[in-house]
Amino acid sequence: MHGVVCRHGRLEAVSGVDLDVAAGERIALTGTNGSGKTTLLRAVLGLHRQVDGEILVGRRGARSAAEWAWRRRACAWIPQRPAAGRFPLLARELLASSGAPDEAAAAAVRLGVGALGDRPLSSLSGGQLQRMHLARAVGCVAAGAGVLLADEPTAALDFAGQEEAAEVLTTLPVTVLVVTHDRAMAARCDRTLEMAAGRLREVR
């Protein structure tokens, strides 16, 4: 990322971020509420469009439709507030959308939600839904994603779940950028960066 600025209308949420992440590196992104972490992750994914500066993943931009499609495949994404959706998508359909249904289903078993595959997502608890999205991300990695972007992936989990999720996330053979307020998760990463008022600094 070079000189990345993200706006929400007139509000500058991310200000001049420069960051190089090596392949396979695990980065924890911490910082105060409203400091721009989610906005930055969504910009990397191409979900936030009011962006200046340059964001490359695997040396590729995301300007053309083809590049954008590649970016979405290259990056597994665990959203902060996973939406259950308005229509009754089943949990196993979410897992299958990873591109590697068997691997995602196996991860769901490991994460304790393997028996919930036939349930509509809207019927899952917040923690169960977060575990299901984590399992989907494991499937995305099995299907070829080389980067995992995770936005507070353990926020809704119980203590045991936080440890399991941190173990799963930080042992995947991919580059990880995880927004977290969980010190144990941050400790498992190679570097910790902190955001404050849209600016990024390295703390570890």
Ligand SMILES: Nc1ncnc2c1ncn2[C@@H]1O[C@H](COP(=O)(O)OP(=O)(O)OP(=O)(O)O)[C@@H](O)[C@H]1O
């Ligand atoms: N859709 C939006 N429209 C307008 N402003 C927004 C929107 N989304 C976020 N913002 C603002 O942008 C700033 C950065 O928000 P962002 O969600 O990126 O912060 P964050 O660091 O992820 O916060 P948290 O730790 O609370 O999740 C905040 O001031 C927020 O109010």
